[in-house]
Amino acid sequence: MNQLEVLRESLGQCDEIVLDALLMRNRIVEDIMAYKEANDIPILQPEQEAKQREWLNRRMEGRRHKDEVTAVFEEITRNSKRIQARKLFDYNIVLIGFMGAGKSTISDFLRTVFAMEVVEMDQIIAEREGMSISDIFETYGEEYFRNLETELLIEMQSKTNVVISCGGGVPMRERNVVEMKKNGRVVLLTAKPETILSRVKDNHDRPLLEGNKNVDFIAGLMEKRREKYQAAADIVIETDGKDKLEICEELVQRIRTLDAEE
Ligand SMILES: Nc1ncnc2c1ncn2[C@@H]1O[C@H](COP(=O)(O)OP(=O)(O)OP(=O)(O)O)[C@@H](O)[C@H]1O
Numbered sequence: 001m002n003q004l005e006v007l008r009e010s011l012g013q014c015d016e017i018v019l020d021a022l023l024m025r026n027r028i029v030e031d032i033m034a035y036k037e038a039n040d041i042p043i044l045q046p047e048q049e050a051k052q053r054e055w056l057n058r059r060m061e062g063r064r065h066k067d068e069v070t071a072v073f074e075e076i077t078r079n080s081k082r083i084q085a086r087k088l089f090d091y092n093i094v095l096i097g098f099m100g101a102g103k104s105t106i107s108d109f110l111r112t113v114f115a116m117e118v119v120e121m122d123q124i125i126a127e128r129e130g131m132s133i134s135d136i137f138e139t140y141g142e143e144y145f146r147n148l149e150t151e152l153l154i155e156m157q158s159k160t161n162v163v164i165s166c167g168g169g170v171p172m173r174e175r176n177v178v179e180m181k182k183n184g185r186v187v188l189l190t191a192k193p194e195t196i197l198s199r200v201k202d203n204h205d206r207p208l209l210e211g212n213k214n215v216d217f218i219a220g221l222m223e224k225r226r227e228k229y230q231a232a233a234d235i236v237i238e239t240d241g242k243d244k245l246e247i248c249e250e251l252v253q254r255i256r257t258l259d260a261e262e
């Protein structure tokens with residue numbers, strides 16, 4: 001063997017070690033999940049990720065290829081999260097609820113902890129149409145917009161492990177509820193009108209609430225929608241006084257219970 005062949009042989013041996021270590025690591029990730037489930041330990045423990053990052057920083061301090069190694073570990077972490085998510089849900093999570101209930105906040109947190117893809121329905125529809133939701137309503141009318149919502153829900157049925165953050169009016173159409181349930185668990189996030197007001201009062205991106213930022217208006221609109229929201233929901237989570245970690249942990253545990261019952 002010439003020197004090049006020797007070096008390639010060594011590289012191949014390194015790849016074997018990396019491959020075995022990755023397979024072993026993935027098995028351990030699954031074992032940790034199973035242990036948490038069997039012992040009723042919280043599934044979400046974001047402090048673990050921080051500890052692993054600190055460990056890597058310490059180990060790579062002042063060493064060559066720190067950025068490259070860090071990038072590999074980031075990808076490993078992302079994949080571990082995806083393995084966990086796939087073990088927990090083999091369907092989509094559909095978040096519904098009143099404006100300010102926390103659909104986007106919880107979607108974003110689920111993306112952070114489980115590396116799940118997030119579909120913000122309003123945002124995707126606005127991007128695809130090349131105009132804001134208000135402009136779509138004005139130009140083509142509400143029926144056109146509602147049809148786009150239905151089509152997007154149907155499109156999502158071919159995917160799994162996606163978090164769908166619905167526009168506020170999505171569950172008002174019965175057909176939409178039928179479509180979202182075909183490959184999704186529907187989670188209704190609720191909050192008291194006072195909580196909603198405190199969350200949305202300084203924001204101007206919610207046309208329905210502009211000029212209506214008071215508890216009476218919010219309570220009235222919420223009551224009008226309550227029945228349809230409740231009817232659509234597989235799970236209802238009250239969010240008042242809870243942070244996003246508590247809400248996501250509750251979501252995971254309630255979904256597990258629901259799956260176990262079926
Ligand atoms: N559990 C929570 N505790 C405290 N603040 C929260 C909580 N959930 C959301 N918020 C805050 O409330 C505001 C509204 O939340 P978010 O945008 O997630 O609501 P949404 O349901 O997506 O609303 P919309 O239907 O209008 O899109 C944000 O500023 C967010 O930071």
Ligand SMILES: O=C(O)C1=C[C@@H](O)[C@@H](O)[C@H](O)C1
Binds near residue numbers: 133168169170208
């Ligand atoms: O509650 C609603 O009917 C709506 C809420 C927003 O998310 C947008 O989807 C649109 O403004 C309609």
Ligand SMILES: [Mg+2]
Binds near residue numbers: 103104105165
């Ligand atoms: Mg939102």
